[in-house]
Amino acid sequence: MTGILLSEWTKLRSLRSTAFTLLALAVLAIGLGVLISSGAGAGYAELPEAERAAFDPTQVSTQSYLAAQLALGVLGVLVISGEYATGMIRTSLTAVPRRARLLAAKAAVFTAVALVSGLVVGFGAFLLGQVTLAGTDAPHTTLAEPHVARAAAGAGLYLAAIGLLGVAVGTIVRSTAGGITVLVAVTLLVPAFGQGLPGGWGERLVRWWPTTAGSRVMTVKSDPDLLGPWAGYGVLCVAVAATLVAAFAVLRARDA
Known part of the structure; x- marks a missing residue:
């Protein structure tokens, strides 16, 4: 297995x-995060009192995950789809006939890279975002405040999970x-359009999709209508794990 990991x-x-x-x-994560923080900070003084009270500096600076998740997700797709496109998958399967081991090695190597990259850009977006907010005299925070470090790290954990979903x-x-089409639909289109479903279905989708x-792990302020940070991230991890199980089954059953 060590040789397979090194190869991947x-x-x-x-x-x-x-x-x-x-x-x-x-x-996307850091640059867009700074732009969002700058805009939110500039407009803070004009917000109604209720929106000022609900202002979450941490969520503002990490909101760029909506676009950044596609980058890691696309890379996850390319990890395997690129080999099918070039025909390299046949060589890989010849070298590693046990297909479960091959996919496990790909997933493990990619998860390590995605996790490190996600944590770096997650903390980077948070820190630069808070500096930007402070420059506009809007509320800002630090990693020493309760739940803030977890939320900043949560951005990296979330991005890594989306990348593994891409694999x-x-x-x-x-x-x-x-693969990219499915990823865009799952991460952006369904949540965006599903919120308008009638009969309470939209609220259920926002809570359980x-x-x-999973994005709740990046928030500091609690919401009784939504899942808690770790419970929400657990739902995302279960969904990713289920998709991986399906991927293992498909890889073993189909010809290259």
């Missing part, structure tokens, strides 16, 4: 798409375009 690490770090995608992740989706779909539930 060599594949991942030698691809140009890895460097470009991680660069896009940093730009699972890419394994099932076996197409880069198809894996990505919206």
Whole structure:
């Protein structure tokens, strides 16, 4: 297994798409986070009193995850779909006939890279976002405040989970375009359009949909209508694990 892990690490770090995608992740998470914080800070003085009371500096600075999650998700899809596109998957399966081991190694290596990258950009977006908010005289916070360090780290944990979801989706779909389409639908389209469902279904979807539930780990202020931070992240992890199980089953059952 050590040899398989080293092989997958060599594949991942030698691809140009890895460097470009991680660069896009940093730009989206940190750069967009600073822009959002700047806009929110500039408009804080004009907010109604109720919205001022609900203002969450941590959530403002990490809100860029909505766009950043696609970068790691796309990289996760490419980890496996790229091999199908080039035909390299046949070579990989010849070298590692036990398909479960191959996918486990890919998932493990990618998770390590995604987790480190997610934590770096999560804390980076938070710290620079708070500096930006402080410069506009809007409320800001520090890692020493209750639950703030967990929320900043939660941004990295969330991004890593979405990246691993991309690996699972890419394994099932076996197409880069198809995998990205599914990922965009799951992370952005369903939560956005599902909120308008009638009869309380919209509220249930916001509460229990894996990505919206998982994003609760990045919040500081509690909401009785939504899941708690770790409960919500647990829902996301269960969904990712279930998708990975399906990916293992599909990889073992289908021809390369």
